[in-house]
Amino acid sequence: MKNIGYFLREAGKIIRYNSVSNIFSFLGTGLILFLLGLVVAVWGISSQLVVLLQQEAEISAYFDKLPENPEDIINSIKSIDGVWNVSYVGAEEARSRMENILGDESHILDLFEKNPFEPYLEIRIHLDKIDPVLQSIRNIKGIDYVRDNREVLEQIKGISRALEILGYLVIAAVSITTLVIISHMIRQGIYHNREQIKTLRLLGAPDRFIGFPFVLVGFLLTFGGGLLASALITVLINRGYAQLGGAMPFIPLPPKDRLLLGIVTLLLSGSAALGILGSLFGLSSINKENQG
Template structure:
């Protein structure tokens, strides 16, 4: 360990010398790694936004319970308090015909003119129930079994579709991460092997002088980590540019999409990219280094 600390300066110098020796190839491998990691960053950002969207939607999961037509307002209010007591129900509210019509007008916006075609209010009073998404099945069956409830409408289908889209994005994310990993490892181990080949005389001499494998190999691990970190830095820079430019546009065009905070998004993606860079750097170097030390010469 003492020897390691004594030689930190030497290792860094050697790593820098190895990078300089093959500067153009290393420069392009940084660009390549950067673009690959940028892809990973894009997937990460997509997954973070998607998950946030699902969480928000889940928190605001609503069902509508319609009661029998001849039920009076008092009986309906009693039903509301009964529903309120069911486990998994956060809030229950009676919406009368007028409120139901106003809500629809809000939803339709400019298209609300179509409602003028009706002579009478076509909407029925109902009970709006905000629930815990995880308890949806139980709540639904309990509400439906209450006396006076005609039928219950839920938005499970929409939520399930959204969840499957997010799951799809996640699977694509895993595949891209795998592809990023394999590509970076191949690229990097090739660069390290090239570095080792260029320094083969020196490595051979060090071996004959009794240098341990860790002493010979550590500068190359540093090279690998440095190359992927520089690539990671490039990916983060591109991602920041994209988020800075794209965020206001997304939140402007899709105002209902609950986006996570920009800083948090950048922080989380950057942390992931840096971690992946370091891991890939170390692994890629170790793969490359496996060509050292096959014999004693």
């Protein structure tokens, strides 16, 4: 602890010595981390969307003939594992829903002499259990046909998976880029201070004493970048929520504060860890170049 002031002064000196490169490293790291934050934000929102859509996963079951007592069939379906809600949609309600969907074009329904819609069951299920649920429903007496919307659901799952993979790729790219930038900056700092490092070694200074200011530099540069990225992403998410919430209220966004807290925590802790790790990589060159 007695050297903390010295370490901070040394770190400041190392940063000032190569100020232009360090400023660009700081900005570059900040923007890279901002991109990471952006991808994580999209990932978070899309995951929320997928979860909600999966919760909303819905199939329709049609009767072979209008049952006298649909409650029996409804209860049979409700008892199937993977089904969490069943509701009866009468012919009139089915027509009314279609009118809502068609909007101004709903008058075409008037061309039919009588209501073309049949009553059906609207069944909400857990998506991961779709196959056994479908099989069970098809086996129920009184059910003629089941429409499963599987293609749409599979597409949503596919998009979610692609975003997840993209997220991992971006995390890997950001990590590698940040590590390379920081370790390169540290190596430059070591090169500029090589005489001082040699002298300290000859005086018996331990490597941790010599290396700590460099670790501090790496930490400060990337953590600074993390702060910059956090500030940018906070502004962006605040504006995005304000606009999306107004223009597209049907998009199920996750709670803003929770999303922001998660992203900022990730950016700050990730930047700190990457800074220290990058410095340690950079410092490994000290051992190769300055033995003695």
